[in-house]
Amino acid sequence: MSGVARVGVLALVVAMTAGVSVSVAESHGGGVRGRFDQPQTGYERAVLRNGTPQSAGLDPAPIDAALAKIDEWTTKNYDPTLTVPLYSGAVSLLAHDGVVVDRHQTGYAVRYADAAGTELPEDQKVPMRSDTIFDMASVSKLFTSIAVMQLVESGKVDTTKPVATYLPEFGVNGKAEITVAQLLTHTSGLVSWIPLWRDYPDIPSRIKAVMDLAPRTTPGTNYEYSDLNLITLGVMVQRLTGKPLDQVVAERITRPLGMVDTGYNPPASKLDRIAATEFEAAPPRGMVRGSVHDENAWSLGGVAGHAGVFSTADDMAILAQTILNGGTYKGRRILRPETVTEMLDNHNAAFPDHDHGLGFELNQMWYMGGLAGPHTAGHTGFTGTVVVIDPLSRSFAILLTNRVHPSRNWGSINIARETLCSGLARALAVRPVKGRDSWYAGLGDASSASLTTVVLHPKRPVRVNFSVFVDTERTDRLVFEATTDGVTWAEVPLSVRGRGAPDETVSSLSGNGHRTWWRVEAQLPYAADMTLRWRYVTDARYTGRGVNLDEIVVTESGRTLLNGEKEPHRLHPEGWQRRSR
Structure with a gap:
């Protein structure tokens, strides 16, 4: 130079x-339907109806491109060094402004015979259907959180008070001051997981192990995502209502909303619609199908605060729209609007990149992609599930896969979650x-x-x-x-x-x-x-x-x-x- x-x-x-x-x-331009650049305030009063991307003001091309990848990953991996597909099959649902703009299914609900990935004969494979029922894994935490917030509305729980107020046996070994809110936001200091199924002989001893556990860090000083937080809240819900958690969720959430395929321990009559998960050797359960995949939830009888819910894309769409509606759907209210707002506000400002409402994860681009924002709410599930709700665009994306079928070691599907959400975001103008x-x-x-x-x-x-x-x-x-x-x-x-x-x-x-x-x-x-x-x-x-x-x-x-x-x-x-x- x-x-x-x-x-x-x-x-x-x-x-x-x-x-x-x-x-x-x-x-400039008309209306707000189909727009990404005109964020909405307040809540809808929509009832889901079927439509097309065009009917909701969306560009179908980014959605089609995302779905092409979702299809592709049933036969190959995004990582060219891996020889196994990203997942066996998937069902997705996208909605905007009360319109279901796309339903999609691809691959197989049941595909493999063993942990090594031996493919079943074609006549024994079970294709994915739009109404395939999935083990939602940690998405179950949303149901427990809603049940807790319903108790807040009734005056039975104050999120700022110690959990020991409601569960005295929890307030031992440094947990006396842990609040309900800290359990909901994963700032309690509890470790993420312990092998309840392996180390304790029965349900009472497993619950006692959670109650007795000491925090790993000082409560309120650190974020650590923990199943034990929601297991504890599930026990609290049962104690305060006098009913098992699955009954509470059915009576107060799924039945009022008309979520007909959502619940714990699905009946044998629905087995033909349930996606298989993992072939498990420890514990020796074989190919798991119709029973909760999570070992701790399984050891607690299939009903736990952190896992156990089975559902479909259409049922989860009802829950997502209920949140966009401020807690109501088809005239049935499960939460007040101000409660929904509290659940979607970030309570973890002290812990950057770990934005969290009371139950919902917030603004996590690693799976929310282009839909991510300060109030974009969602949750993932270990089995390969995700729900993402974007109030600013009145949109949501649901991707349900059985990515642990036949092995949890075949990799993460975060790229698929991100791809689908970004496809919907880019369809908005x-x-x-x-x-x-x-x-x-x-x-x-x-x-x-x-x-x-x-x-x-x-x-x-x-x-x-x-x-x-x-x-x-x-x-x-x-x-x-x-x-x-x-x-x-x-x-x-x-x-x-x-x-x-x-x-x-x-x-x-x-x-x-x-x-x-x-x-x-x-x-x-x-x-x-x-x-x-x-x-x-x-x-x-x-x-x-x-x-x-x-x-x-x-x-x-x-x-x-x-x-x-x-x-x-x-x-x-x-x-x-x-x-x-």
């Missing part, structure tokens, strides 16, 4: 200062601020995209204004850069305004959940030759919906050097495309 060019770049870096922000750009389209980069993992101007020849300092919609993982950055020699690029400070925008001048933009366009301004010192670019880079795992750019204008003292709306040909895209939504 020449000495002159080097000085020019250094001067650019040293002289850059933040410009004056202007007001946030507003999205981000409308351009001005004109018919905007620049869009919806990158996958470990990718980059750049949008570069032609060489500009200003005679004075330069001002750049643009609108941007950012929905990314925090570590996936959009940077605005400049060069005077075409080789060495310098990041330009940005002043940003809009809901959720950074208050201070920043060098890059990232983040998710604000769901709105930002207005950005940057100022650059004079350089005779200048090229600008927007560069979006993702890291190895997890991405959001992506980034949109619009209303790009470069000026000097009132004279326009580049108008992206009128001169898109003067912007050279790599990884960006013009999109109307």
Whole structure:
């Protein structure tokens, strides 16, 4: 690089200062149906009905692309070094604004004969159906949490009080001050798991082991996801109601909502619809089908606060819509709206990346993908299940697989969960601020995209204004850069305004959940030759919906050097495309 060019770049870096922000750009277009960029408030009163993506204002292409991957993973793995498929089969359901826009089933509910993965003859395999019943594993925790919050509404429980108030035997060995809320948010200090099924001979001794266990860390000082938290809450529900947990869930949740295939210990009459899980040698249960997979829940009689619920995609859709409705469905209320709000508010601000409501996990991009946001709620299940509810777009995604069939060691399905949720997020529209389209980069993992101007020849300092919609993982950055020699690029400070925008001048933009366009301004010192670019880079795992750019204008003292709306040909895209939504 020449000495002159080097000085020019250094001067650019040293002289850059933040410009004056202007007001946030507003999205244009009709209504809110099908929109990702117009976050909703309040609760719906919808009853689910069947439709298509188009009927709900969605673009079917991202959904179709996601479902193609869901299909593909029944025969191959996303990791090319693995020779086993990601899962045996799957059922999915997507909904927006009260419309079920897609139901999909693929692969097999029963496929293998043993732990080694020996395939059954075709006439013995059981294909997935839309009404296949799955072991929901830890998604069961949501039912226990709802049952607890119903007791809160009735005045029988206060989440701020110690659990020992309701279960005196729990308040031993350093647990006297652990609150109900700490169990619901996994901040109790209890370890994640102990082998109740192996180390204790019967149900009373297993429950006593949980009651007697000492915390591993000081309660309230650490996040550790723990089955023992919800086992304890299940016992508390039983104690305070005088009824077994499965009866409470049936009487207060599933029957009022009409969830006809949801419950514990499903009857033999439904076995033909139940997906098989694992071939277990320890304990020696063989191919598990129709009995809860989780060994501790199995050892507790199939009914426990942390696992044991079986359900279908359609039944779980009713529960998801009930949450979007603020606790009611078809006129049957199971929770008050303010209770739902409390369950969807983050109570773990002290533990970054472990956002958690009272029962629901929140804002977990590793499985919520592009739907993730501060109030996006959900839960996964070890057997290969997930429910994700996004109140801001009034949408939800359900993916049920039997990924532990025939072995839990065949890997994680987080990529499938993320893919389905991102497909729904990208089906929702981000409308351009001005004109018919905007620049869009919806990158996958470990990718980059750049949008570069032609060489500009200003005679004075330069001002750049643009609108941007950012929905990314925090570590996936959009940077605005400049060069005077075409080789060495310098990041330009940005002043940003809009809901959720950074208050201070920043060098890059990232983040998710604000769901709105930002207005950005940057100022650059004079350089005779200048090229600008927007560069979006993702890291190895997890991405959001992506980034949109619009209303790009470069000026000097009132004279326009580049108008992206009128001169898109003067912007050279790599990884960006013009999109109307």
